[in-house]
Amino acid sequence: MDALFPTYSRWDLTIESAEGAIVVDNKGKKYLDFVTGIAVCNLGHRHPAVIDAVEDQLKKYWHVSNLFKSDIQQEVAKKLVANSELDAVFFCNSGAEANEAALKLARKYTQKSKVITFHQSFHGRTFGTMAATGQDKIHSGFGPLLQEFVYLPYNDCEALEEAMDDSVAAVMVEVVQGEGGVVPGTEKFLTKIEELCKKHESLFIIDEVQTGIGRTGKAFAHQHFNLSPDIITLAKALGSGLPVGAMLGKEKLKEAFGPGSHGSTFGGNPISLAAANETISIIFQDTFLEEVEKKGAYLKAELINALADQDFVTEVRGSGLMLGIACKAEVAENITKLRENGLLVLQAGPNVIRLLPPLTVTYEEIDEAVKLIKDSLVAEYIV
Missing domain, CATH: 3.40.640.10 (Type I PLP-dependent aspartate aminotransferase-like (Major domain))
Known part of the structure; x- marks a missing residue:
């Protein structure tokens, strides 16, 4: 019997360990974490x-x-x-x-x-x-x-x-x-x-x-x-x-x-x-914040480019490393698909995929996330 109040719609996922932008579940599967505790672990996990x-x-x-x-x-x-x-x-x-x-x-x-x-x-x-x-x-x-x-x-x-x-x-x-x-x-x-x-x-x-x-x-x-x-x-x-x-x-x-x-x-x-x-x-160091702006601009540009031909997507918006992919329909299934493929993201309302990577995310990790998003969305909604 579950001893907790059911106040959360929990994913069927239990995290066992985490470091940087990577979390590992209790079955040993690794995920790229673009949730970061809902914009909490800005320095990544366990800095x-x-x-x-x-x-x-x-x-x-x-x-x-x-x-x-x-x-x-x-x-x-x-x-x-x-x-x-x-x-x-x-x-x-x-x-x-x-x-x-x-x-x-x-x-x-x-x-x-x-x-x-x-x-x-x-x-x-x-x-x-x-x-x-x-x-x-x-x-x-x-x-x-x-x-x-x-x-x-x-x-x-x-x-x-x-x-x-x-x-x-x-x-x-x-x-x-x-x-x-x-x-x-x-x-x-x-x-x-x-x-x-x-x-x-x-x-x-x-x-x-x-x-x-x-x-x-x-x-x-x-x-x-x-x-x-x-x-x-x-x-x-x-x-x-x-x-x-x-x-x-x-x-x-x-x-x-x-x-x-x-x-x-x-x-x-x-x-x-x-x-x-x-x-x-x-x-709060200037060089750190400047790099966040650069990474945010890079992630946004890469998403816009990768999803340009995707009719399901209406807009990529946000600021810095707080971005949303606005879609024409509900995105819950897409988020589940991304999770199955190794990328953790959130909803922001029914039609928006929310991305909140750690501010320490690497460009290689950004590229990996963009590829997973493109492949998952296209696989599900290509016309």
Whole structure:
């Protein structure tokens, strides 16, 4: 009898070991991993420098609570703010928790309640972040949601202008919608959000949970557009697989998050932050990020070329090493076929194949993945 709640549609696959971009199942079969824990293992599996950092911390202490000052929290926080336009960090355990903190802070600081988010967004599954998520399937069955969330069409400046007024506490947005189909925001749309937030004294919140920590070729995806958000949220890749999230905010927001206003027992855990410290030290190097942009451009170009004659495919889109192959029909069977052929990929909505390789992926591994995608799709859908 299965002792777990059936909250996940699990693949019939059990991973036994992993290293770099390769995972091995319990039957000895190897797979090229373009899932990476859903944009978590940006340095690949078991990066040796992260292992060393975690082992060093394990030998010191594991947990003492946030009643104590923490040098590792200060060190990681300083690196995050030094690479952003923001000034203060709150550590937690996940992206949903980071977004919960952002929503609480926005309401407390502005003393307003209305929050604008967007159709097909995804911000988490807690009660607050579920309400922030603009997808009916996430809401279904849970009764009345947290009030005063307004959902607008993504990339629609006109709808945004009509909805914005002085009652809005915040606008929360993803620079690239991940779960919603790997849909990039336009520069016009994103800059319009910032402009209207300033006009109406609303906070501009960017959910960087999936796009942050180098995924798009910048430390944070909003940096492609020179945006200046009031808050950004992080998790996933921050700890290279160890659970850690963070909310970053501007200096002015500190006054609203004083002692007792928010907290987390395990937030800022030293083991997770040892991993985070090493992870961002590697990824936030200019040469590393430039290489991510090059690899992302290469993967996208190779996919477009390989799938040019494939009628089933409508578009290859995304940013950096966060790409989606949009198709004319549902792709679940294709993803199963790719898995059988040795490539792990994800869905992003019913019709999009999502690719999230490690940022350390080699060009040879990219070529192998493109060939597997081309062969699998053509074999299944050639006319």
